[in-house]
Amino acid sequence: MTSSRIPWLLAGLAAGLAGLATSAATAAALSVRESPVIAVAELVIRHTPGRVAEEAIQTLQFYDKPFLVGSIFVLLLGGFALAGLLARRRLWPATVVFTVLAVIGGFAVLSGNETSPSRLLPVLVGYVTWQVVFAWFAAGLAAAASGGGGVAEASEVGAGGSRRSFLLRLAAVGGGTVLAVALGRLLGRDRERVEAARDLLRLDGVTMPKVPRGAVVDLKGVAPWRTDEADFYVVHTVIAPPTLDPSEWRLRIHGLVERELDLSYQDLVGRQLTEAWVTLNCVSNPVGGDLIGNAWWSGVRLADLLAEAGVRPGADAVLQTSHDGWTCGTPIGALMDGRDAMLAVAMNGQPLPIEHGFPVRTLVPGLYGFVSACKWVVDLEVTRFADFTAYWTDRGWSEQGPVKLASRVDLPSSGDRVAAGSMRVGGSAWAQHTGISAVEVQLDGGAWLPATLASVPSDDTWVQWAVDVDVEPGEHELRVRATDKRGQVQTGVRADVIPDGATGWHSVDFVAES
Numbered sequence: 001m002t003s004s005r006i007p008w009l010l011a012g013l014a015a016g017l018a019g020l021a022t023s024a025a026t027a028a029a030l031s032v033r034e035s036p037v038i039a040v041a042e043l044v045i046r047h048t049p050g051r052v053a054e055e056a057i058q059t060l061q062f063y064d065k066p067f068l069v070g071s072i073f074v075l076l077l078g079g080f081a082l083a084g085l086l087a088r089r090r091l092w093p094a095t096v097v098f099t100v101l102a103v104i105g106g107f108a109v110l111s112g113n114e115t116s117p118s119r120l121l122p123v124l125v126g127y128v129t130w131q132v133v134f135a136w137f138a139a140g141l142a143a144a145a146s147g148g149g150g151v152a153e154a155s156e157v158g159a160g161g162s163r164r165s166f167l168l169r170l171a172a173v174g175g176g177t178v179l180a181v182a183l184g185r186l187l188g189r190d191r192e193r194v195e196a197a198r199d200l201l202r203l204d205g206v207t208m209p210k211v212p213r214g215a216v217v218d219l220k221g222v223a224p225w226r227t228d229e230a231d232f233y234v235v236h237t238v239i240a241p242p243t244l245d246p247s248e249w250r251l252r253i254h255g256l257v258e259r260e261l262d263l264s265y266q267d268l269v270g271r272q273l274t275e276a277w278v279t280l281n282c283v284s285n286p287v288g289g290d291l292i293g294n295a296w297w298s299g300v301r302l303a304d305l306l307a308e309a310g311v312r313p314g315a316d317a318v319l320q321t322s323h324d325g326w327t328c329g330t331p332i333g334a335l336m337d338g339r340d341a342m343l344a345v346a347m348n349g350q351p352l353p354i355e356h357g358f359p360v361r362t363l364v365p366g367l368y369g370f371v372s373a374c375k376w377v378v379d380l381e382v383t384r385f386a387d388f389t390a391y392w393t394d395r396g397w398s399e400q401g402p403v404k405l406a407s408r409v410d411l412p413s414s415g416d417r418v419a420a421g422s423m424r425v426g427g428s429a430w431a432q433h434t435g436i437s438a439v440e441v442q443l444d445g446g447a448w449l450p451a452t453l454a455s456v457p458s459d460d461t462w463v464q465w466a467v468d469v470d471v472e473p474g475e476h477e478l479r480v481r482a483t484d485k486r487g488q489v490q491t492g493v494r495a496d497v498i499p500d501g502a503t504g505w506h507s508v509d510f511v512a513e514s
């Protein structure tokens with residue numbers, strides 16, 4: 001039987017499926033939204049030209065995504081079978097097949113918008129499962145082959161024995177796979193339950209306006225002014241985001257207040273909602289980086305809640321605590337000076353995605369996320385900066401985190417080859433809650449040229465800019481700097497992200513060809 005292809009093919013399939021199951025179970029345990037297979041599907045969707053995608057959607061109606069995932073699954077089965085068949089003579093081609101598949105999965109996972117290394121864990125677990133399980137099958141099949149070939153007389157018995165041993169292994173791996181699938185289901189239940197609760201939510205007063213006219217420079221390659229939830233950067237310290245049902249969420253506001261408040265989700269969303277376009281960015285964003293996003297947020301103004309609680313004299317901070325234990329300290333001034341500091345319940349017209357803090361997170365225009373934007377927030381203690389430290393201040397980051405004036409070139413990107421002559425360049429600039437008054441670019445160290453700014457609805461968002469420059473054939477460097485509405489010109493002095501945000505001009509190198 002060992003000369004037969006069937007057991008090798010089955011071994012490849014069984015090992016492959018076992019790896020898919022353990023990888024999906026790991027993803028579920030970590031509450032990762034996408035298992036590697038889904039990540040690959042999303043990667044394909046992202047890179048499908050719009051026209052092809054539209055045709056696919058038209059032909060397949062609502063079945064386009066199941067069809068895509070199904071196709072990937074079929075391709076995977078083909079790969080597993082191939083790995084098994086190839087291993088009949090030598091083992092390494094199977095290793096190559098499994099490695100290539102794992103690398104594709106890993107690439108897809110990393111190219112998503114959530115780039116924490118823990119996202120690679122499901123792929124890794126699946127990969128190890130493939131190698132170990134397949135090696136186990138292969139060892140059995142190889143032993144049977146040498147046994148059967150060596151002693152011709154014993155081959156009947158040997159074949160019978162090895163068939164039995166192969167079937168036992170197959171049964172063991174099959175059973176293990178079923179268990180892993182079941183475990184994944186169990187672990188994913190919490191997340192599914194909360195996703196279902198989220199899908200059912202209808203929030204009165206949450207709207208989704210169009211992107212304001214004039215806010216976009218019409219230039220392909222500049223980051224969209226409104227960031228899709230799916231593309232919005234994600235930063236948090238937990239591996240598995242908390243899964244909180246709105247019905248179990250409560251917020252306590254206490255400390256240096258006249259009256260403690262204890263709010264349920266219904267209490268919160270029953271209040272007057274405020275809505276605004278606000279750009280959020282991370283203090284860890286390097287010069288030119290993309291840990292920044294702009295969305296339409298809906299929530300309850302923190303100033304109103306704090307006024308209702310009655311802040312006692314002497315308080316200068318609110319210590320925010322997340323359900324996962326993460327903390328940050330926010331200056332009371334920024335929460336009560338009239339800006340749209342809010343307990344946000346919706347992002348881009350939909351209940352917050354779990355990754356972004358469902359059911360409730362805070363958001364304070366003008367401050368970096370690490371001192372203000374507590375996701376899954378459950379506790380607000382009115383206090384004094386002198387009386388506490390928070391998660392990031394304990395790790396060497398600053399107590400205060402006002403956003404620094406910054407700008408970025410989106411087009412061209414470094415390494416681009418463009419046609420010499422007149423070209424339009426563009427990007428984004430931000431100084432939330434202060435506003436941008438000017439952006440200038442400098443080509444090859446020449447004079448600073450003023451760019452045209454798009455018009456934004458408030459000072460709390462980033463601003464797109466564009467300008468035409470003339471480029472001769474050859475290598476070029478383009479820099480950008482912004483000026484805020486207080487007249488401060490962005491400094492070219494480079495500072496690291498730690499302790500309170502990077503500074504320096506972003507520049508790109510590109511080549512113009514005649």
Ligand SMILES: Nc1nc2c(c(=O)[nH]1)N[C@H]1C(S)=C(S)[C@@H](COP(=O)(O)O)O[C@H]1N2
Pocket residue numbers: 232233234235236237238280281282283322323324326355356357368369370373374375376
């Ligand atoms: N619970 C919790 N909230 C958190 C964090 C965190 O690690 N845990 N990170 C903060 C940081 S550093 C940033 S930049 C923002 C990111 O918000 P986002 O993931 O919605 O983009 O969330 C903030 N809120």
Ligand SMILES: [Mo]
Pocket residue numbers: 235281282283284368369370
């Ligand atoms: Mo951050």
